[in-house]
Amino acid sequence: MTNVNLFEKAVKGKYRFQFKGIITVEDLWDLSVQNLDSIFKSLNTELKQVSEESLLQTKSSADEELENKIAIIKYIVEVKVREANKKTQEKAQREQREKILEIIEAKQNQDLQDKTIEELQAMLDNQ
Template sequence: MNIFEVATRKKFRFPFKGLVSVEDLWDLSVQNLDLVFKTLNSELKKTQEESLLNTKAKEDKELEQKVEIVKHIVNVKLEEENMRLKAKEQKEQKQKIMEILLAKQDETLYNKSVDELKAMLAELEG
């Protein structure tokens, strides 16, 4: 079963300024998600203390699932931010190339002789 399906069916709540739902996690910044992760991870470490009985409680499995959900959301958010930055860089590069292209076209016009410019002008007028 998908971890998000498990989370919604079991109505998981996450520790952040009280309790928040899975849906609310998507609205948090990566820094705030890191705080949620640290809290959950701390709880998980407490439950994973050495024991002679290697039994996992239901709560332990739930904590592990919560940690995985937070990790997944952080990874998605980081990837989306990376894609936004790449798109921005590409847009800026395209704009720079367009400006250089326009400057080169102007330079070509400036290098034409007076007669060539008059002929071009006559062609445009008539």
């Protein structure tokens, strides 16, 4: 099932999640990865209880909803982790760029300091 179909089912089915009361699918995006993990654990426990061995292997709509809820939580966690990794990587790149620019500036200043008074005076006169 694609993610679009999964979220479409969640909206149409008015899925609700237990977390400090009842929250909607939209509210899941505001939670931390740790909070999402706790919701996942409780849903997974519920799934294990429901899927105990039975002679009748019929899936009810409640079973399907439970599996969909778990898939939604997994998807949101994956997206959040990916976004956090991207931010961390961008921050490291930005810091590296700033460091390089500082070193370039320091080397340019060093070049100026190494010039003689006459060379510096000539540079001033040419401006």
